[in-house]
Amino acid sequence: xxxxxxxxxxxxxxxxxxxxxxxxxxxxxxxxxxxxxxxxxxxxxxxxxxxxxxxxxxxxxxxxxxxxxxxxxxxxxxxxxxxxxxxxxxxxxxxxxxxxxxxxxxxxxxxxxxxxxxxxxxxxxxxxxxxxxxxxxxxxxxxxxxxxxxxxxxxxxxxxxxxxxxxxxxxxxxxxxxxxxxxxxxxxxxxxxxxxxxxxxxxxxxxxxxxxxxxxxxxxxxxxxxxxxxxxxxxxxxxxxxxxxxxxxxxxxxxxxxxxxxxxxxxxxxxxxxxxxxxxxxxxxxxxxxxxxxxxxxxxxxxxxxxxxxxxxxxxxxxxxxxxxxxxxxxxxxxxxxxxxxxxxxxxxxxxxxxxxxxxxxxxxxxxxxxxxxxxxxxxxxxxxxxxxxxxxxxxxxxxxxxxxxxxxxxxxxxxxxxxxxxxxxxxxxxxxxxxxxxxxxxxxxxxxxxxxxxxxxxxxxxxxxxxxxxxxxxxxxxxxxxxxxxxxxxxxxxxxxxxxxxxxxxxxxxxxxxxxxxxxxxxxxxxxxxxxxxxxxxxxxxxxxxxxxxxxxxxxxxxxxxxxxxxxxxxxxxxxxxxxxxxxxxxxxxxxxxxxxxxxxxxxxxxxxxxxxxxxxxxxxxxxxxxxxxxxxxxxxxxxxxxxxxxxxxxxxxxxxxxxxxxxxxxxxxxxxxxxxxxxxxxxxxxxxxxxxxxxxxxxxxxxxxxxxxxxxxxxxxxxxxxxxxxxxxxxxxxxxxxxxxxxxxxxxxxxxxxxxxxxxxxxxxxxxx
Amino acid sequence: xxxxxxxxxxxxxxxxxxxxxxxxxxxxxxxxxxxxxxxxxxxxxxxxxxxxxxxxxxxxxxxxxxxxxxxxxxxxxxxxxxxxxxxxxxxxxxxxxxxxxxxxxxxxxxxxxxxxxxxxxxxxxxxxxxxxxxxxxxxxxxxxxxxxxxxxxxxxxxxxxxx
Numbered sequence: 029x030x031x032x033x034x035x036x037x038x039x040x041x042x043x044x045x046x047x048x049x050x051x052x053x054x055x056x057x058x059x060x061x062x063x064x065x066x067x068x069x070x071x072x073x074x075x076x077x078x079x080x081x082x083x084x085x086x087x088x089x090x091x092x093x094x095x096x097x098x099x100x101x102x103x104x105x106x107x108x109x110x111x112x113x114x115x116x117x118x119x120x121x122x123x124x125x126x127x128x129x130x131x132x133x134x135x136x137x138x139x140x141x142x143x144x145x146x147x148x149x150x151x152x153x154x155x156x157x158x159x160x161x162x163x164x165x166x167x168x169x170x171x172x173x174x175x176x177x178x179x180x181x182x183x184x185x186x187x188x189x190x191x192x193x194x195x196x197x198x199x200x201x202x203x204x205x206x207x208x209x210x211x212x213x214x215x216x217x218x219x220x221x222x223x224x225x226x227x228x229x230x231x232x233x234x235x236x237x238x239x240x241x242x243x244x245x246x247x248x249x250x251x252x253x254x255x256x257x258x259x260x261x262x263x264x265x266x267x268x269x270x271x272x273x274x275x276x277x278x279x280x281x282x283x284x285x286x287x288x289x290x291x292x293x294x295x296x297x298x299x300x301x302x303x304x305x306x307x308x309x310x311x312x313x314x315x316x317x318x319x320x321x322x323x324x325x326x327x328x329x330x331x332x333x334x335x336x337x338x339x340x341x342x343x344x345x346x347x348x349x350x351x352x353x354x355x356x357x358x359x360x361x362x363x364x365x366x367x368x369x370x371x372x373x374x375x376x377x378x379x380x381x382x383x384x385x386x387x388x389x390x391x392x393x394x395x396x397x398x399x400x401x402x403x404x405x406x407x408x409x410x411x412x413x414x415x416x417x418x419x420x421x422x423x424x425x426x427x428x429x430x431x432x433x434x435x436x437x438x439x440x441x442x443x444x445x446x447x448x449x450x451x452x453x454x455x456x457x458x459x460x461x462x463x464x465x466x467x468x469x470x471x472x473x474x475x476x477x478x479x480x481x482x483x484x485x486x487x488x489x490x491x492x493x494x495x496x497x498x499x500x501x502x503x504x505x506x507x508x509x510x511x512x513x514x515x516x517x518x519x520x521x522x523x524x525x526x527x528x529x530x531x532x533x534x535x536x537x538x539x540x541x542x543x544x545x546x547x548x549x550x551x552x553x554x555x556x557x558x559x560x561x562x563x564x565x566x567x568x569x570x571x572x573x574x575x576x577x578x579x580x581x582x583x584x585x586x587x588x589x590x591x592x593x594x595x596x597x598x599x600x601x602x603x604x605x606x607x608x609x610x611x612x613x614x615x616x617x618x619x620x621x622x623x624x625x626x627x628x629x630x631x632x633x634x635x636x637x638x639x640x641x642x643x644x645x646x647x648x649x650x651x652x653x654x655x656x657x658x659x660x661x662x663x664x665x666x667x668x669x670x671x672x673x674x675x676x677x678x679x680x681x682x683x684x685x686x687x688x689x690x691x692x693x694x695x696x697x698x699x700x701x702x703x704x705x706x707x708x709x710x711x712x713x714x715x716x717x718x719x720x721x722x723x724x725x726x727x728x729x730x731x732x733x734x735x736x737x738x739x740x741x742x743x744x745x746x747x748x749x750x751x752x753x754x755x756x757x758x759x760x761x762x763x764x765x766x767x768x769x770x771x772x773x774x775x776x777x778x779x780x781x782x783x784x785x786x787x788x789x790x791x792x793x794x795x796x797x798x799x
Numbered sequence: 800x801x802x803x804x805x806x807x808x809x810x811x812x813x814x815x816x817x818x819x820x821x822x823x824x825x826x827x828x829x830x831x832x833x834x835x836x837x838x839x840x841x842x843x844x845x846x847x848x849x850x851x852x853x854x855x856x857x858x859x860x861x862x863x864x865x866x867x868x869x870x871x872x873x874x875x876x877x878x879x880x881x882x883x884x885x886x887x888x889x890x891x892x893x894x895x896x897x898x899x900x901x902x903x904x905x906x907x908x909x910x911x912x913x914x915x916x917x918x919x920x921x922x923x924x925x926x927x928x929x930x931x932x933x934x935x936x937x938x939x940x941x942x943x944x945x946x947x948x949x950x951x952x953x954x955x956x957x958x959x960x961x962x
Contacts, residue, residue, distance in 0.1 A: 053895060060903030061891040063838020063878035067904060070837035151821055224842040224850060224904040224938050274842070274904030275938050306843040463926050522902025522939050685898030689944055693901065696941030719847035719936065726933040727942040 044601060045540030046531040048748055051685045054527050055544065056520070068244035068271035069228035069303040076230065077106055079292050079302035080153035081285070082143040082160050083311055084135035087171065087381040087712025088182070091133050091142070092163030099145060099159040104152040107295045108145045108160065114291065116260030120283055122250070122386070126185050127347035129258050129287045136182055136346035136381055138713045139311025146292040146300050169381035169712040173343040174320070176378035182346075187379045189344045190352040192359045194373040194641025196431045201370035202326040202335040210406040211324040214399040215779040217706035218343075219316035219697075221388050222724050225274015227284045227312050228303035231293035238265030239290045244273040246280045246519050248547065249554035258287045259294070263549075266290070270547040276521035277697070278387030279313040281559055282349050310717035314349045314386030315707055317342040317377065319358070319395035323403045331413050333422045335370035336363040336403075336431075340396065342377040342385070349386030351377040356495060357392030359641060363431045364400035365442045365488040365651050366422040371431040373641070381712045387559055389697060390489065390758045397487035398780055401763035405483070405770070416450045416484055424488075433642040439741040439751075441677050442486065442651050448675035449653040450484050452736035456657045456671035466659050466666035468728050473661035480670070481658050481772025485763035488651040491752045492562040495645045496636045499562070502553035503570035504545075505533065505578045506624040510602050510616030512537050512575065515545040517555040518567035523754060524686040525563050529571050531682060532747065536575035538599030539615065553628065561650065561752025564682065569747040570629035577625035582618065586611075632745060648743060652676040652756035654695065654764035657731075660772040665784030667703045667769055672761065673734040679743040679751035687753055692733045694757025700725050701758075702765035706781050806871045810834060811880030820867060827851045829867035830877060838878035838907045842936070849935030852908035853877045859915045861934075878907035881914060889955040890914050890948070897948035901939035909935045913949055917956055923949075 046052035059065035096108040111118060111132040118132070119125045131142050143160050147153035170179050176187040202209070229243030238261060245251050248268045256266040273280070285302045292300040304312050319342050326335040340358050344351035359375030388394075408415035423442035429435055458480075459465075465473040493499045504515040512533045520526045530542040545551065555567045579599060586604060587594040596607045604613045635643045655673040660666070672695050681687050697705075704723045708715045716722045742749025762780055770777050775790055805818035808829070815834050827844070830836045830853070839862055840850035846861040853862045854876040862877075882888035887895075890913050894900055899909075909932060916923060916931040923931065928949050929942075937945060 051898065054900060056903070057895045057900050058884050058887070060900045060906050061887065061894050061910060062881075062883050063836075063907045064884070065903055066837070067840070069841055070831070072832070072835070072837070149821065151823070222938055223902070224840070224848060224936065225902065226842065273902060274840075275902040277938070303841065306845065306848075461926055463930065524901065685944065689898055689901055689940055692941035692943035693939045694941070697938070718845060719843045720845060724936055724938060725941075726936065727929040727946065728933040730942050733941065733943055 045534040048531050048535040048682055052527055052531050056526055066272050067225050067274050071230040071242055071301055073299040076299040076301050077146040078150045078153045079144055079146050079289055079300045080157055081141050082157045084138060084140040084142055086166045087138045087169035088167045089135050090165040092165050095161040099156040102156050104148040105156045106146045107292055109291050110143045114258055117257040120254040120258055121348055122350050123352045124348040137383055144288040144292055146296050171380055171382055171712045173341055173378050173380050176380050183379055189348050189377045189379055190355050192375045192641050194359050197370035207326045207334055208329060208410050209326045210410050212403055214321045214402055216319040216395040216398055217781055218318040219701050219705050220707050220722060221277035221279035223275030223277055223279055226304045226309045229271055229289055230299055230301045231289035232299040233293045233297055239293055240267045241290055242269050242271040243286055244271050246276050246559055247557035248517050248549050251286055252549045254283055255286050255290060259290055268549045270519055273521040277389045281387045282314055284312045306719055307717045310714055314384045316388035317354055317385040321399040323399055325403045325407050327407055331411050331418050331421050333366055333368045336368050338362050338373045340375040343382055344377045344379055345382045345384035347384045349384055354392040358396050360432050361393045361489055362396040365424045365486055367424050367428050382709055390755050393489035393759050397759045398763045401485040405767055419446050419486060432645055434644045438648050438743050440649050440651055441739045441741055444739050445651055445653040445675040445677055446486050448737035449655045449673055452673050466661040466668040472664055477663055478659050478661055479772045481768040483764055483767030483771050484655045485760045485767055486653040487759035488649050489755055490646040491648040491650055492560050492631055494634055496634050499556055500628050500630045501555040501566040501570040502628045503574040504552055504626045505574035506622050507578050507619045508622035510619055511541040512539045513543045513545055514571055515552045516567050516571060517547055517552050518563050519558040521558050528568055528682055532568055532571045533575050536579055539602055561755045564750055564752050565746050570627055572747045573627045573629050574625045578623050582623050650677050650751045650756050652760050654760045656764040656768040658768040658772055660769055662773055665788035669699050669731045669765055671731045673736050675736040676738055676756055678738045678753050679746055680740050680749040681738055682750050690753050691757045695733050695761040696725050696730050698758045698761025699765055702762045702780050703782055806868050808870055808875055810875045824867050825863050826865040826867045826870050827862040836877050836879050840904055850905055850908040852911040859912055890952040893948040893952035897944045897951055899944040899948040905935060905937040917953055921956055
């Protein structure tokens with residue numbers, strides 16, 4: 029058997045295809061660097077019209093009436109549609125169908141869609157929006173989530189979207205007088221996913237009365253189901269194709285312009301394109317839930333956690349989106365990756381007239397990680413104990429029980445990631461460069477006053493959907509003339525599934541030519557969502573299963589024909605060989621007739637949470653740690669993150685460069701939430717819906733990321749042992765940066781993002797009122 | 800309302816006539832929607848994200864902030880002029896080798912900014928690179944692989960320049 033090294037060539041000079049563990053090239057890499065890759069906003073059709081959306085300028089209002097006739101009378105305007113033009117379900121939603129396609133008699137958040145137009149030019153469409161007359165009757169918006177439970181319902185479904193009361197262990201465990209207790213209240217601001225490619229797509233009407241929708245999304249099939257219900261069309265008449273996705277991070281799980289585009293295309297009989305501007309994008313998708321979290325930790329004087337109590341309040345905004353699953357995650361993981369014998373957590377997510385919130389990378393675990401890690405530091409201080417030692421002492425291990433009562437049966441190297449991160453030597457040195465100081469290019473920091481801080485944080489979450497969700501991914505493998513064609517509806521959003529799918533097929537089938545079929549709804553079943561760190565496991569697993577099925581079928585036939593045990597046959601570089609060397613056949617010739625397999629891959633079933641929040645609700649978990657080193661200018665409240673170090677539980681690395689990219693990119697979003705990113709909402713209205721005012725980290729803001737260790741403990745049940753790696757980097761990074769700023773300044777800083785005023789007005793009380 | 804007489808733009812060395820454009824159309828809009836050059840991206844259309852970066856003569860600009868007609872008489876270079884499949888520029892190749900491409904939406908703008916940086920400063924230090932690309936937002940990568948790509952491209956360009 030020929031052993032082929034990575035990147036080497038075989039005897040006959042053909043290059044080796046993609047394999048697991050290698051830095052295989054992205055199949056979409058070349059078109060993405062040449063500008064040829066078609067993102068959803070790049071779609072063009074010669075007959076297309078431009079769609080635009082009229083949105084509510086009020087956070088809460090009644091609509092007395094809508095007069096579209098002035099807009100419809102304009103030259104170049106082809107359609108103006110309102111709620112009255114929605115033929116099917118007037119509402120949609122991921123968990124609850126509670127969000128109107130177009131608002132009818134009431135709006136519940138600023139930016140809620142009210143009407144849509146199609147016109148021959150985007151400027152015409154915008155002018156048409158301005159010509160629509162809406163009889164707005166503004167009402168007092170409900171904007172304080174703390175008042176939502178007692179306020180009059182703003183929606184027929186009520187103001188409490190979900191409440192979970194988790195009780196674990198002896199509820200009287202802390203009723204002793206020999207425990208050390210620490211208490212704190214923490215807040216997390218509203219973060220935006222801020223993907224760069226705006227919401228966009230094109231709908232093309234079909235002669236059969238159906239519609240083709242080309243759109244950037246995270247989950248084609250669930251979009252298809254919701255769109256079809258709103259259009260009152262059978263599923264087969266609503267065909268979705270994935271258009272190029274410019275990032276997602278959770279913000280493309282919900283529908284945005286999908287139904288609007290289809291309505292306009294079906295009404296006008298012409299292709300319609302829509303592309304949100306940045307300001308509209310801030311109103312056009314859900315955000316990360318703002319959170320208020322009260323915590324009390326109790327520990328023995330030796331530092332053993334005894335009990336954690338918490339109350340979590342998440343602001344879901346106007347509509348439910350995935351809030352129910354987010355609060356479940358927040359609650360389940362509220363105590364952190366620690367062994368806590370007694371837990372009581374009440375998690376509530378409420379409805380307000382604030383912008384709707386839903387999925388974002390980390391999905392509820394980001395907010396609670398910030399809080400539980402602040403608590404662990406506070407506890408360490410109260411115990412006069414090293415904060416890393418306190419974490420190691422209480423670190424969860426396989427075999428331990430979570431706060432949900434679930435026993436960890438897979439891998440979870442909590443202590444390993446903490447230790448690797450904390451022990452890693454730092455490369456951070458002080459710099460004399462003014463550009464490297466807090467404040468950066470402004471050169472405003474006085475170098476003499478800059479103080480440095482350092483801290484470690486750790487966080488974890490579930491991989492894949494939880495609470496009994498019947499999660500699956502479908503894949504097809506066709507091996508024909510030695511070429512493997514893979515069909516799977518997994519949405520590539522930038523993460524690199526297209527690379528992994530080819531690596532998996534190459535690894536299993538030993539082929540070098542692998543084609544990925546277009547991603548759409550008619551050719552294959554659902555792949556589930558590109559979220560919850562689930563696609564490597566679910567769709568990667570589906571591709572693996574499909575390829576293995578093909579491989580088995582092919583080899584079983586050959587084994588019979590040649591009288592060899594099937595285990596003696598190997599597929600390598602487009603050939604079938606026997607271990608003895610007697611057999612050496614061309615796969616291309618063997619597959620002159622195609623061999624194919626259709627599979628649906630499921631993970632092990634999970635259960636729901638009972639009335640006490642107990643149950644085996646999750647499939648698997650992943651943990652990460654970050655160490656942050658920061659420089660702070662206390663006079664101006666400016667923070668420079670100097671260095672980040674991370675260690676992560678990855679199961680197995682399938683593609684080293686892509687893995688690194690996930691760790692770096694996720695950490696950047698964590699840094700953003702720690703020190704700069706917040707959707708500022710005042711009386712229900714977004715004040716900073718632009719990249720001028722909503723700041724995401726630039727290359728000057730991001731420190732180098734040191735990877736102390738990727739902990740490779742293969743996860744049972746996962747393809748090749750690989751865990752999803754997308755979310756953990758965004759979980760512990762925010763907590764670590766905030767803690768490092770605390771370490772530098774000695775301030776409590778119970779809220780992220782840490783604003784300059786949180787530092788300088790508190791650090792220098794004489795200079796102004798404390799924030 | 801439309802500019803019926805039209806105007807011409809020199810894009811990637813070719814003269815392109817633009818007819819029927821509304822007077823307020825940006826260079827970005829004309830490139831994308833009238834000339835079929837969709838490589839320059841539209842992430843903010845207010846000059847903050849750099850996704851629409853093109854070269855106007857020797858200047859790198861956000862094409863969303865340039866009135867299309869104002870670019871007449873100047874040489875416009877877009878990502879489509881940087882290199883094509885089979886003939887990638889050093890920076891494009893470095894992006895692929897370094898793993899700097901994820902969703903790819905920021906990629907064309909970054910490539911244009913980095914190409915211009917290396918033309919002016921073939922051996923930039925880390926802070927210079929970070930400052931030079933700080934007008935180009937990327938949400939996927941955290942910039943680590945992009946910075947590595949700049950190092951790789953700089954090395955390739957210097958190796959080529961050294962006889």
